[in-house]
Amino acid sequence: MSAKKIYRINIEVLLKIISLLGFSSFFYYVIRTNKVQYYVHPRVIPYMKFAIVSFIIISLFFSKELFKVRSKNNKVVNYVIFIVPLIISFVLPPKTMVSTSVSTNNGSKDNVSENNFIEDKVYLEESNIGSLETEQNDIIDDETASDNVTEYESVKEQEDSKLTVRDNTIIINDDSFMAWVDELFMNIGKYEGHKVEIVGSILKDGTFKQNEFIVARLLMVCCAADMQPVGFLCRYDKASELEVDSWAKIKGVIKYEEVNGEEMPIIELENIENVDKPENEFLYPY
Amino acid sequence: MKIQIDIFTGFLSSGKTSLINKMLKHSAYSKEKIVLIQCEFGEEKITNDIVNNKNIYIEKVPKDKNINKEYIKKVIEEYSPDRVIIEQNGMSNLEELLDILSHRDIRKHCIIDNIINIIDCRQFRMLMGIIGSNIVSQILYSDVIVLNYGNKVSTDEIKSLKKEIRNINKSGKIITMERPEDFLLYLEYDYKKPSNKNITDKLSLVVLILITFYLFDNIFRVIDLSEYISKFQVLNTVFMSILMEAFPFLLLGVFISSIIQLFITKEVIVKYFPQNNILSFFIAIIGGLFFPVCDCAIVPVTSSLVKKGVPLHIAVAFMLSAPIVNPIVIVSTYYAFGPVVAFTRVGLGIMIAVITGIIFLIFPEEKEVLVGGISNYSCNCAYCNGYSAKEGKLLKISSVFKHAGEEFFNVGKYLIIGAFITATVQVFIPKSIFTQITESEIISVLIMMLLAFLFSVCSSSDAFIARSFSNQFPMSSIMGFMVLGAMADIKNLLMLSEGFSKRFIIKLLFIVWNITFSILCLYQTII
Numbered sequence: 001m002s003a004k005k006i007y008r009i010n011i012e013v014l015l016k017i018i019s020l021l022g023f024s025s026f027f028y029y030v031i032r033t034n035k036v037q038y039y040v041h042p043r044v045i046p047y048m049k050f051a052i053v054s055f056i057i058i059s060l061f062f063s064k065e066l067f068k069v070r071s072k073n074n075k076v077v078n079y080v081i082f083i084v085p086l087i088i089s090f091v092l093p094p095k096t097m098v099s100t101s102v103s104t105n106n107g108s109k110d111n112v113s114e115n116n117f118i119e120d121k122v123y124l125e126e127s128n129i130g131s132l133e134t135e136q137n138d139i140i141d142d143e144t145a146s147d148n149v150t151e152y153e154s155v156k157e158q159e160d161s162k163l164t165v166r167d168n169t170i171i172i173n174d175d176s177f178m179a180w181v182d183e184l185f186m187n188i189g190k191y192e193g194h195k196v197e198i199v200g201s202i203l204k205d206g207t208f209k210q211n212e213f214i215v216a217r218l219l220m221v222c223c224a225a226d227m228q229p230v231g232f233l234c235r236y237d238k239a240s241e242l243e244v245d246s247w248a249k250i251k252g253v254i255k256y257e258e259v260n261g262e263e264m265p266i267i268e269l270e271n272i273e274n275v276d277k278p279e280n281e282f283l284y285p286y
Numbered sequence: 287m288k289i290q291i292d293i294f295t296g297f298l299s300s301g302k303t304s305l306i307n308k309m310l311k312h313s314a315y316s317k318e319k320i321v322l323i324q325c326e327f328g329e330e331k332i333t334n335d336i337v338n339n340k341n342i343y344i345e346k347v348p349k350d351k352n353i354n355k356e357y358i359k360k361v362i363e364e365y366s367p368d369r370v371i372i373e374q375n376g377m378s379n380l381e382e383l384l385d386i387l388s389h390r391d392i393r394k395h396c397i398i399d400n401i402i403n404i405i406d407c408r409q410f411r412m413l414m415g416i417i418g419s420n421i422v423s424q425i426l427y428s429d430v431i432v433l434n435y436g437n438k439v440s441t442d443e444i445k446s447l448k449k450e451i452r453n454i455n456k457s458g459k460i461i462t463m464e465r466p467e468d469f470l471l472y473l474e475y476d477y478k479k480p481s482n483k484n485i486t487d488k489l490s491l492v493v494l495i496l497i498t499f500y501l502f503d504n505i506f507r508v509i510d511l512s513e514y515i516s517k518f519q520v521l522n523t524v525f526m527s528i529l530m531e532a533f534p535f536l537l538l539g540v541f542i543s544s545i546i547q548l549f550i551t552k553e554v555i556v557k558y559f560p561q562n563n564i565l566s567f568f569i570a571i572i573g574g575l576f577f578p579v580c581d582c583a584i585v586p587v588t589s590s591l592v593k594k595g596v597p598l599h600i601a602v603a604f605m606l607s608a609p610i611v612n613p614i615v616i617v618s619t620y621y622a623f624g625p626v627v628a629f630t631r632v633g634l635g636i637m638i639a640v641i642t643g644i645i646f647l648i649f650p651e652e653k654e655v656l657v658g659g660i661s662n663y664s665c666n667c668a669y670c671n672g673y674s675a676k677e678g679k680l681l682k683i684s685s686v687f688k689h690a691g692e693e694f695f696n697v698g699k700y701l702i703i704g705a706f707i708t709a710t711v712q713v714f715i716p717k718s719i720f721t722q723i724t725e726s727e728i729i730s731v732l733i734m735m736l737l738a739f740l741f742s743v744c745s746s747s748d749a750f751i752a753r754s755f756s757n758q759f760p761m762s763s764i765m766g767f768m769v770l771g772a773m774a775d776i777k778n779l780l781m782l783s784e785g786f787s788k789r790f791i792i793k794l795l796f797i798v799w800n801i802t803f804s805i806l807c808l809y810q811t812i813i
Contacts, residue, residue, distance in 0.1 A: 011488070016695060023533065030530075039527040041747070047534035054537045058691040061684050067388065076491065081699050084498070085706075089526050091502055095519040221754055222747040223527035224520075225712045228754070 013066050015079035017059045022086040024055035029090075037282055038094035040223045096218060096227050169195040170254070174278070177217055178285050181230055184254065184265045191254050196267055199249045199275060200231055202242050213239045215250050215267070220282045227282070233259060236269035249275045289362060289396045290369045291387065295424045296404030297376035297413055301434040303330035305404060306373060308469050310336050318368040321345060321361055325353065325375040343367070352378070355389050362395055370396070377417065380424050403428035407439045410447060425454045432469065436462035517713065525709035531744050532582045532701055532777070537694065539583025543590040544689035548682060552595045559596060567643060570600045571636055574608030580746040581609035581772050582781065586697050589656070589785035598655060603643030606798065609745040609772040610635030619749040619768065627761070631749075634769050634809065638801050645797055655790040697784050704777035708742040715740075727760050731806050734763035735799070738771030745772035762810040770802045 027048045030036040036045060163179055164171065170191065172180045177198075184191060200215035208214075216231030234250065242248070252267040259266070294302045306322065307330075309315065318341065322332070325347045336342055343365055347353060353372070361370065374383060380401075387398060403424045414421055425431060431451055436444055448460055461472055505515055560566045577587065588605040592598060609615060611632055620628040734755070743751050752767050759767075774795055782791050 016691065019695070020691070027530065036530075038523060040530050044531055044534075048530055051534040051537055054534075054541075058687050058694070061687040062691055064684075065688075067390075067393075076488075078695060078699055081702050082695070085522075085525065085529075085702065087499065088502065088522055092519050092522050094523040094526070095516060096523065221750045222743070223524070223531060225524045225527060225709070225741070225743075226751055226754065 010066055012076070012079075013062055015076065015083070017062055017066070019079055019082035019086070020055040020059040020062070022083065024052040024059075026086060026089060027052050027055075030094075034279070035094055037220075037280065038096060038224060041220055041284055044223070094224070096224060165194070169197060172196065172198040174280065174283065177283055178219075178230075181232075184232075188263050188265075189256050191265070192256055194254050195251065195270075196254050197249070197251050198232070198267070199247065199278065201245055201247050201277075203229055203231065204239070204242070204244060208239075211235050211237055211239045213242055215248070218282045220284055230283075233264070233266040234269055235266060236272065242272075247275050247277050249273050287368070289367060290399040291396050292369065292371045292399050293380070293383065293401045294371065294373045294404065295376065295380055295401070295428070296432075297406065297409060297417075297421075298326060299328050299330075300376070300404045300406040300409070301330075301432075302326070302373050302404050303328060303332065305402070305432070305469050306371060307333050307336065308467065309371075310339075310342060312470065315369070316341075319365065320369045320371060321365050321367045323347060323353070323361065323370060323372045325373060325378070353383060353386065355386050355392060358386065358392055358396075362392075369399075377420065379420065380427055384427065400430060401428045402430045402432060404432045404434055405447075405451075407433050407435050407444065407447060422454055425451055425458075428455060428458050430459045430461065430472070431455065433460065433462040435464065437464040521709050521713045524712055525705055528705040528709060528742070528744075528777075529702065531747065532580075532705065533698075535580045535583040535744065535746070536586075536698060536701060537690070539586045540690040540693040540697065541686070542577070542583070543586040543693060544686045546587065546590045546594060547689060548686055550594060555595045559600075563647065566597070566600050567603055567640055570604035570643070571607045571611060571639065573604050574611040575613065577608050577612060580612070580615070580744045581775070581778055582701060582744065584608050585778060585781040585784075586693055589782075592656060592785075597647075598651060599643045599646035602646050602794065603639045606642055606773045607636050607639035610639075610769065612745075614746045615749070615772070618746060622749040622753040623756075627765075630809075631765065631768050634765060634805060635772065638769065638773065638798065638805055641801050641805075642794070642797050645801075651790060651793075653787070653789065655786050697781050700780040700784055701777060704742060704780040707776055708740065711740045727762060727810055728807065730759050730763040731766045731803065731810070734759055734767040735770045735802065735806075738767040739775050741771070742775035742777040743771055748772065760810075761813065762806050765809060766802065766806050769806075770799070773802070774798045 030039060031045060031048060036042075036048070040048075163176060163183055170180065198215055200217050202213050203216045204213040213234050213236065214229070214231045215234050216229040219228045219230050220226065221228075234252065236242070249272070250267065250269060251271040252269045254265050255268055256263055257266055258264075294306060296302050310320065310322070310332075320341060321343045323345045324332075327346070332344060337344065345361060347357075351357075358370075361367075372383070374380065384398075386392070387396065405421075405425075410421075433444065433447060433451075439447075444462055448462075451460055461468075463469060463472075560569065577584070584605050588601050591604070592601045596604075616628055616632060619631050738748070741751075748768055748771050752764050755767065756764055779791055779795060782794075
């Protein structure tokens, strides 16, 4: 009979250990380099740490079997399913859905994705308004609306404290971003003429007017799958010179105008300066 | 050249000795100096011409003695053979023998060539019931499984035996034979086979991996130009993010499941599990409160409960309700929507779980729902078989981890496939497609249910996702998303297929989907 499996090391156990340690080192690597923010909400990090420890412990127990000569006749393909995604993930850096939709539209190659982006744009603005349960609530039937409103009130109370206006200037930072988006979209006209200071990334594509762009932050509800841009439409004469996806600090004046049939706040630019990407690129509403 | 070791296992009178007789007469072994170690003596004897052969020595191990390291060493030193054939006693543990053989001192001189398990087709099911775990480990480690006396049972029986064995041993050769002479055909075939086939197999795998790596590297270099690659990059990010969320919970699930496997015996379940249906449904639902795990963790726990003899309808009710009544999910729903919605979600979830359970109670499954039939009632992995006999605490703990690891790979494989499908759906089908078709409430309920099924969001965080839809969809469809998503989605169904039969999974999906839809329609009219 044929001589086989002349290995000193049990290949199957080796593959198992490689997969386990591979995943734990990948998790460790993304947490350490803070790349984890591209993948999941920070609340998942403790769970991932638990996974890292469990993977290591399990592989320690498996390591005893590494020198057992006989394997248990499982198919090697099983472990390829684990190892291939690992290799790919180590090689390919993470990328968010939104930044591609913008970058692919850069040269306005195809109309489909452009349209998608407009939809996105409108959708994101709508969803912001919606997430506030503002006047749109009357569409939803009464009972649910009342639930939502009471719940919203309590959230609002907490957020109100974040809304600071100094010398007629609204300063929007990470903590107050969502609260201000809510406030500005909700109270149409209230802040007309106020000055505003905001940091965000620049979003635009071929469908925007020459002097328009959006200053936006990416919102992560749960993980990379549900990333959404949220922000304000800006007017700036040299908007076309701005680099998409770059980060900027913007100063301007708030005006209310009708865009696509809807009244919304826009920022008339007075000053723009490039800034570095902030440490926490994303905002977490929940 | 190292000493080759062949091991023959199988129950008494399954035909081990006959096979060895045939094998020793085969020309392939005529030049080798062979020692045959017999641990079992049945009716069949080694034939005289073999006994008289100068190149073959027969060592008999008395019944009350076991083979140990020293014994093997002694045999090797005494004869310095080319090959040692061990005919193992069918009742003794193959794993122990393998442990002895993998000892460093022996490994230096020997290598295991083939492990052959011989099964008498007529006895298999009966023996499986009595010494199942022993047989499972024999099958598990064998390279060749011989189904002897294949002509004495029906072809259907052979088919189902093969299926069961394949379930335990994924890659070994299974041959059916009617007479011992048939084994010669196999030997003939095997002998002609180029001996390094296995090495080239593995080499080609390495080459394949290298090529893939090279290709990806190349693709990576042109990434700036390619829109598709950046799509793929997004896909991979989403895919990984799902794994990051799911793996911790899956680990928790497999830990709990292996503790159940190893520490709770079937007898305990039978003895303490209430016979009263109402009470046991109640326990199934309350049970979820104490399992703070999401839907991906519940699958391995459920299948180990069924293996331990918990009635199927109760296990189903538990599996469906646990991801919804668990504390993490309740808190996150409360946080996203407030108390009324959280309470409604739990209420609807329990209703659907109980109704589905009752349907399974009234129309019980006639066919076996677990893949692998009887053999599955004891765990297939070697960790809980061989070692459970030895009652060492440390060994038990080590088996918990090893078993958990084994199960992680078994179920995780499906999780990865499911996550990949879900990620593809999420990346290539924009959510706006779904949000645009909201004509009537009924349709929007269906859409949200479909969305929940396709997107397979972990139940611990789906409330937040549902929240982002709340302004585009009425509450009843949001409820559909949150209730169905936790109970049945792509990821879960794939994971279920690791342990349960396809028939059962399809039936379950059908029932859950229908009941959820009907209950939501009812809910819609009430609010």
